Amino acid sequence: MSNSSSPQHRESFLPFSPPNITDKEIEEVIDTLQSSWITTGPKTREFERVFADYIGTSEALALNSCTAGLHIALAALGIGPGDEVITTPMTFCSSVNVIEHVGAKPVLVDIDPETLTIDPALVEQAITPRTCVILPVHYAGHPAELDPLIDLAARHSLYLIEDAAHALPAAYRGRRIGSIGHFTAFSFYATKNLTTAEGGMLTGSHPAFDMARVLSLHGMSRDAWNRYSAEGSWYYEVIAPGFKYNMTDIQAALGVAQLSRLGKMQARRLEIVEKYHAEFSKIDALQVPVVQPHVEHAWHLYVLRLNLDALLINRAQFIEELTARNIGSSVHFIPVHLHPYYRDKYGWKPDNFPVTYHEYQRVVSLPLNSVMTDEDVTDVIEAVKDIVITHRR
Numbered sequence: 001m002s003n004s005s006s007p008q009h010r011e012s013f014l015p016f017s018p019p020n021i022t023d024k025e026i027e028e029v030i031d032t033l034q035s036s037w038i039t040t041g042p043k044t045r046e047f048e049r050v051f052a053d054y055i056g057t058s059e060a061l062a063l064n065s066c067t068a069g070l071h072i073a074l075a076a077l078g079i080g081p082g083d084e085v086i087t088t089p090m091t092f093c094s095s096v097n098v099i100e101h102v103g104a105k106p107v108l109v110d111i112d113p114e115t116l117t118i119d120p121a122l123v124e125q126a127i128t129p130r131t132c133v134i135l136p137v138h139y140a141g142h143p144a145e146l147d148p149l150i151d152l153a154a155r156h157s158l159y160l161i162e163d164a165a166h167a168l169p170a171a172y173r174g175r176r177i178g179s180i181g182h183f184t185a186f187s188f189y190a191t192k193n194l195t196t197a198e199g200g201m202l203t204g205s206h207p208a209f210d211m212a213r214v215l216s217l218h219g220m221s222r223d224a225w226n227r228y229s230a231e232g233s234w235y236y237e238v239i240a241p242g243f244k245y246n247m248t249d250i251q252a253a254l255g256v257a258q259l260s261r262l263g264k265m266q267a268r269r270l271e272i273v274e275k276y277h278a279e280f281s282k283i284d285a286l287q288v289p290v291v292q293p294h295v296e297h298a299w300h301l302y303v304l305r306l307n308l309d310a311l312l313i314n315r316a317q318f319i320e321e322l323t324a325r326n327i328g329s330s331v332h333f334i335p336v337h338l339h340p341y342y343r344d345k346y347g348w349k350p351d352n353f354p355v356t357y358h359e360y361q362r363v364v365s366l367p368l369n370s371v372m373t374d375e376d377v378t379d380v381i382e383a384v385k386d387i388v389i390t391h392r393r
């Protein structure tokens with residue numbers, strides 16, 4: 001302890017979400033670099049196959065991001081101008097940006113105050129003759145309430161496209177996320193539970209999956225591996241103006257190694273969550289995350305909620321206090337409707353989505369990752385306790 005005036009002060013900064021990379025990942029990447037193929041090829045196909053098996057689904061398409069997956073899911077289903085897509089404001093901007101990319105209209109509805117996922121009753125109220133898609137986000141790794149959404153999709157002939165950026169591995173009523181909706185997009189961004197530095201995976205069983213595959217690589221009827229390998233052919237046809245969204249074999253090498261270690265990494269996340277929960281649930285100025293009994297939580301994020309009435313400081317000051325104690329943290333998310341582009345285009349006011357706005361002001365995401373030591377976890381707990389004691393109303 002370097003700072004005698006503050007016993008809770010760590011010597012070094014605890015990063016919010018560093019990657020968990022071992023010799024296994026390094027060896028896999030070197031192996032690919034020393035092979036004769038480094039972009040989309042045999043390693044990517046292998047990653048897709050093991051990922052699909054892991055989820056329990058037939059189709060998996062490796063991409064350079066989750067955003068790309070959401071975009072081509074919408075595009076492959078022919079969603080465009082005049083169509084409406086219902087989603088949540090409590091998400092990362094890319095869930096909604098992709099709706100703008102295809103020229104459709106995002107229709108936001110508020111969230112459930114317990115799980116912070118989209119409220120199915122409000123989805124039902126928002127359905128119009130122009131609605132084509134429901135796009136739930138499995139916030140923090142807690143699955144959205146899917147049964148009523150599946151029911152609404154069936155009754156109104158809508159597509160269900162899930163943003164599962166946080167939801168590997170999560171399950172809803174015993175079924176893995178990624179095996180339920182028409183399309184599901186996962187993220188392998190550097191901070192996510194499984195990382196390929198940048199990357200994503202699209203799963204699904206809809207017939208339009210083939211079109212998503214074509215759109216992911218320039219709209220070509222055949223990918224490069226199929227053209228340049230021994231059994232391939234030089235001939236291809238462009239059947240749509242597609243995108244450049246393919247994953248490289250270097251990324252897939254990371255993914256294969258990470259997936260083989262996912263169970264172990266998740267077990268560590270769960271241990272940390274249990275330690276946090278045991279301490280924080282005793283403190284009335286704090287509200288710990290809720291887990292519904294019928295889901296398996298992926299624990300991408302540990303989102304603590306501050307009972308602001310019990311504190312003399314606000315969330316921003318709480319984060320400053322964490323930073324002063326060398327603890328990294330984050331906020332998930334600045335709601336979509338507060339960002340200038342969306343606020344100005346659709347005339348949204350903060351209180352248009354009152355649950356989202358209220359919860360936004362009191363959420364703080366604590367470090368939760370599989371490289372944290374027991375000492376790191378204790379440092380976070382002690383720092384939070386110290387802040388609450390110091391600033392209790």
Ligand SMILES: *Cc1c(COP(=O)(O)O)cnc(C)c1O
Pocket residue numbers: 064065066067068091092094095137163165166186187188189199200
């Ligand atoms: C990280 C994230 C994304 C985007 O993932 P990329 O792989 O970076 O495109 C989308 N939605 C949510 C909720 C996310 O947290």
